[in-house]
Amino acid sequence: MAETVLNALTRTEFGKGAxxxxxxxxxxxxxxxxxxxxxxxxxxxxxxxxxxxxxANAVMEIDIDGNKxxxxxxxxxxxxxxxxxxxxxxxxxxxxxxxxAGVPIRIEGEPTVGLALLDLQELLVLVEAxxxxxxxxxxxxxxxxxxTVHVKDLQLPEGVEVVTDLEAAVVNVTVPRxxxxxxxxxxxxxxxxxxxxxxxxxxx
Numbered sequence: 001m002a003e004t005v006l007n008a009l010t011r012t013e014f015g016k017g018a019x020x021x022x023x024x025x026x027x028x029x030x031x032x033x034x035x036x037x038x039x040x041x042x043x044x045x046x047x048x049x050x051x052x053x054x055x056a057n058a059v060m061e062i063d064i065d066g067n068k069x070x071x072x073x074x075x076x077x078x079x080x081x082x083x084x085x086x087x088x089x090x091x092x093x094x095x096x097x098x099x100x101a102g103v104p105i106r107i108e109g110e111p112t113v114g115l116a117l118l119d120l121q122e123l124l125v126l127v128e129a130x131x132x133x134x135x136x137x138x139x140x141x142x143x144x145x146x147x148t149v150h151v152k153d154l155q156l157p158e159g160v161e162v163v164t165d166l167e168a169a170v171v172n173v174t175v176p177r178x179x180x181x182x183x184x185x186x187x188x189x190x191x192x193x194x195x196x197x198x199x200x201x202x203x204x
Contacts (some may be wrong), residue, residue, distance in 0.1 A: 004052040008042040034092040093129040109141035
């Protein structure tokens with residue numbers, strides 16, 4: 001089941017001017033894409049959409065005059081400064097349907113030695129559209145410098161199949177090393193220093 005139900009309005013005006021008017025009215029321009037069908041342009045309630053889209057792969061049921069469509073958020077555009085929703089692309093889905101989705105990876109725990117660094121930000125998986133996990137956890141407790149966690153090492157929730165290469169590195173543990181400062185003495189400077197030392201010794 002969808003986590004959120006949003007009552008939407010059909011949009012008949014398009015372009016930047018129409019989009020600005022929509023946002024000033026507290027709504028968010030959106031498009032619902034369905035396979036083999038013409039995209040449906042709608043306006044979503046701004047506050048409800050903002051709350052629903054706090055997480056990746058948000059599933060929402062869009063109600064347009066009583067006609068309900070289950071959707072998955074595919075692309076979310078936000079203002080770079082205010083973080084206000086600018087536009088949302090939705091994909092119509094069906095309960096039980098399996099799709100490919102990118103799921104964020106989250107590090108949990110602390111390595112015994114070193115720092116755990118993410119090499120892979122998200123994992124591409126095949127999963128039921130209504131059962132996409134919020135994130136995939138990587139436990140790094142007990143790992144030491146030089147340890148690597150690969151995709152094949154991850155513990156995945158039930159029903160989640162990996163699409164990403166199983167040999168891909170997810171997390172690397174490393175100890176930061178300070179670069180040794182090297183002092184280079186120019187050959188000319190060394191010669192001048194030796195000459196100055198010799199002159200000083202001769203004067204004594």
